[in-house]
Amino acid sequence: MRDEIDHASAHGAAGAAGGDVHGGTDRGIHLHHRDFLTDAANLPDGSIDLIVADPPYGLGKDYGNDSDMRSGDAFLDWTYGWLDLAIPKLKPSGSLYIFCTWQYAPEIFVFLKRRLTMVNEIVWDRRVPSMGGTVRRYTSVHDNIGYFAVSKDYFFDLDPIRIPYDAVTKKARSRKLFEGSKWLELGYNPKDVWSVSRLHRQHAERVDHPTQKPLEIIERMVLASCPRGGRVLDPFMGSGTTAVACARHGREFVGYEINADYHAIAEKRVAETGSVGVRVEPKSETTDTAVDQASAA
Numbered sequence: 001m002r003d004e005i006d007h008a009s010a011h012g013a014a015g016a017a018g019g020d021v022h023g024g025t026d027r028g029i030h031l032h033h034r035d036f037l038t039d040a041a042n043l044p045d046g047s048i049d050l051i052v053a054d055p056p057y058g059l060g061k062d063y064g065n066d067s068d069m070r071s072g073d074a075f076l077d078w079t080y081g082w083l084d085l086a087i088p089k090l091k092p093s094g095s096l097y098i099f100c101t102w103q104y105a106p107e108i109f110v111f112l113k114r115r116l117t118m119v120n121e122i123v124w125d126r127r128v129p130s131m132g133g134t135v136r137r138y139t140s141v142h143d144n145i146g147y148f149a150v151s152k153d154y155f156f157d158l159d160p161i162r163i164p165y166d167a168v169t170k171k172a173r174s175r176k177l178f179e180g181s182k183w184l185e186l187g188y189n190p191k192d193v194w195s196v197s198r199l200h201r202q203h204a205e206r207v208d209h210p211t212q213k214p215l216e217i218i219e220r221m222v223l224a225s226c227p228r229g230g231r232v233l234d235p236f237m238g239s240g241t242t243a244v245a246c247a248r249h250g251r252e253f254v255g256y257e258i259n260a261d262y263h264a265i266a267e268k269r270v271a272e273t274g275s276v277g278v279r280v281e282p283k284s285e286t287t288d289t290a291v292d293q294a295s296a297a
């Protein structure tokens with residue numbers, strides 16, 4: 001039995017019974033309580049517009065499993081392994097964002113540059129408050145996000161993510177020269193440093209996941225890099241932030257999570273978006289432990 005929530009998305013795609021569970025013909029939002037590495041083969045190649053990957057970083061975080069306990073070459077080999085499984089899922093116009101840290105970004109980016117076209121390195125400034133910090137080096141307050149595309153013809157829609165100017169700034173740029181400029185009227189292109197606070201307990205969107213990403217960041221990726229009605233893959237969905245972004249913005253979604261509690265949180269968050277047609281499949285017979293063992297193999 002599989003464990004997934006099948007959530008017909010807001011743009012009206014039916015959560016069809018039958019058809020291919022993971023891709024192909026079965027539309028909507030699919031949250032799999034499964035290991036991406038052992039399940040990826042069920043996802044058709046060339047079926048995905050956008051991959052948003054926020055994997056274990058190799059820093060020893062406790063996700064209720066040992067998935068983040070690899071370090072050094074073992075971590076990099078594991079990363080290369082799942083990337084080799086994920087990349088063929090992309091359409092020719094598809095693209096991939098991968099969250100990582102400065103410790104491993106150089107190797108991961110070199111690996112990806114041999115397979116894909118690098119579009120950007122985005123720096124997520126987590127807006128960590130200054131409170132002393134480390135004493136033998138500079139305090140690290142950012143995550144590195146690699147943005148890669150299958151080809152130079154990748155999908156990118158700037159308008160939904162433009163940042164509007166406030167009235168004062170707009171007025172200050174109202175010289176004749178700028179009149180009628182789209183960037184002045186609709187807003188400017190976000191730069192490659194994204195300054196968005198990490199989630200604290202007091203943030204309304206915060207749930208019980210240690211590395212939950214702010215919706216604002218993921219929504220920007222989904223809106224810019226997946227066409228409406230397109231399909232997004234999140235191989236390590238955690239609390240389901242990418243799924244929520246897709247449910248809110250009419251994109252289809254397929255995601256994987258090995259921790260049953262996080263998978264349940266993702267289900268709840270997607271249901272709370274209020275999109276129509278939620279269908280919850282019976283619980284998986286696969287236990288977390290079994291999934292962990294499969295993942296470690």
Ligand SMILES: C[S@@+](CC[C@H](N)C(=O)[O-])C[C@H]1O[C@@H](n2cnc3c(N)ncnc32)[C@H](O)[C@@H]1O
Pocket residue numbers: 034035036037054055056057063065067209211212213214235236237238239240241242256257258259262295
């Ligand atoms: C960095 S977190 C993702 C956080 C997510 N972006 C969010 O906003 O909540 C990585 C997640 O991947 C899960 N995970 C680790 N190995 C996995 C695997 N092989 N397949 C599926 N999920 C996995 C972990 O349990 C963890 O919840």
